[in-house]
Amino acid sequence: MDAIGKVAVLGIGVLGSQIAFQVAYSGFEVTAYDIDTKALEEADRRLSGLIGSYEKLVPGATAGKATQARDRIVLTADLAAAVADADLVIEAVPEVLALKQEIYGKISRLAPAGTIFATNSSTLLPSEMKDFTGRPDRFLALHFANQIWRFNTAEVMGTPETDPAVFDRVVAFAKAIGMVPIPLRKEKAGYVLNSLLAPFLSAAANLAAGDYAHPHDVDKVWRIATGAPVGPFQIFDIIGLVTPYNIMSHGDERSQEIAAWLKENYIDKGKLGVATGEGFYSYK
Incomplete structure (x- = not known):
C-alpha cells in the first residue's frame, strides 16, 4: 500500500490540536475540522500557542520549523472539504459514543473509498463504531497521550475486521510522525495506557x-x-x-x-x- 500523505483531524480540542500540529511538524499536509467559527478561532489560538511550546520543549525545534508546521494546517468547518482527499482521517471528537458514531456515518459518505479512518478514543472500543464507518476493514484506533511531543506513544488497535495491511500502514505512519507505536494484539477498552x-x-x-x-x-x-x-x-x-x-x-x-x-x-x-x-x- 502507498504511504500516507494527506491527513485530516476531526475535532481540534486540546489533544486534537496537538495531533494536528505534530503531524504537520513531521512534514505532512493537515486539514483540521471543527464544528463552527468559534471552535476554529479557539483552535487557531491553541495551534499558535503550540509554536512556542515546540520551540521551548522539543529538541531541535526552531521558530522557523514550528511556524512552518502551523502553516501546513488548514482549518475548516466544512466536513466534506476536510476529508475530500485525505489518506487518513484521525477522529478526536469528544468521548461520547453517539457523537462518534454520528460523525463516522457522515464521513463514510464523504471520504474516498480508500481513506483510512482512525479513532483517538480514550476508552471506547473501535468495534462500537466500525459499523458506522462504511469501511470496517480500513478502520482502527490510533490513541495518543496528551503533551504528544513529550509522551510520544501511539497505541494502535484494530478490530477483528481491520485489514492487517492497513494496521501495518498506520504503525508506519505513527513512526513517521515521531511516535513510538504500541500495537495491541486485540481490543481492550482503555488500551494499555488508560x-x-x-x-x-x-x-x-x-x-x-x-x-x-x-x-x-x-x-x-x-x-x-x-x-x-x-x-x-x-x-x-x-x-x-x-x-x-x-x-x-x-x-x-x-x-x-x-x-x-x-x-x-x-x-x-x-x-x-x-x-x-x-x-x-x-x-x-
Missing part, C-alpha cells in the same frame, strides 16, 4: 470527592511515596477535566457522583485544567 491510568485517577478522585483528603495532599502523598514527578490531580489538569467528566458521567453510580463533583466544583467554574490556566492548580 487501562493503567483510569483506575488510578478514579481512586484519587474518589478520595477528594469523598472529602477524605484535599487533591493537593493526595498528589503530595503520591509524589513523596513513589518518587513520581506528578500526582494524579496534576495529571487530571494535563489531560483536561472535560474528558474524564464525559467518561465518568457514563459510568456506574459512584462514577456519576464523582462526575457531578467535578462539574460543580471545577468545570462549571471554568477550571478545566492547564489549557484554561486553572484546574486543580493555577497555571496563570
